[in-house]
Amino acid sequence: MIETVDSLLTGTAMVLLLLVMVPLAISAWRMIVGPGYANRFIALDMLTGVAVALAALTAVATGRRQFLDIAFGVALIGFIATCAFAALLERKGDGQ
């Protein structure tokens, strides 16, 4: 019974990991295509959110709960990165 629940959890987590690749690919496409710095930084902000979700799903799929710490770290770094890029964009101009 316990093993069934465990395999159910890891199986769905793996399927969800595959599904999350689609938002990841779309955000990466927006980051590559742009146009302009503003769109790229917004796509980066979205990518950090997707990365947090990926780390959390990996924690369930592999059973290593340390990946939750990685999700926390990615959330921290993503906030700092977005702040830095916003400051850069505000100073530098040229949002097109």
Next chain:
Amino acid sequence: MIVAIIAILLKLVGVIFLFIAALGILRLSDPFQRMHAATKAGTLGAGLVVAGAMVAIGTVTAIVIGTLTVIFLLLTVPVAGHLLGRAAYVSGAELNVVSGRDALEGVLPRGGDRKG
């Protein structure tokens, strides 16, 4: 069993919200509308997925770290979105006005022609 079902539902709803955010990033027409989709739906999606993983793992450490992550996301993503929106407006990003007029005109400098 019921805990596993709750965890799976939370993760599934989170992934659906991430899909909605990606759809907004893909289809909306200017940086501000895209940011609107990415910050709200993206935060909710990531937060729900982390909550689902936290429920699925279920140890005390996982619950503490997961709760911290969700609170941190909810606190910081609006701030980051506000900073990005202000920076995009000031730097002169494309703005498709949908509601009649540019409400920030004259409030913030909009240096579209200012290079460097």
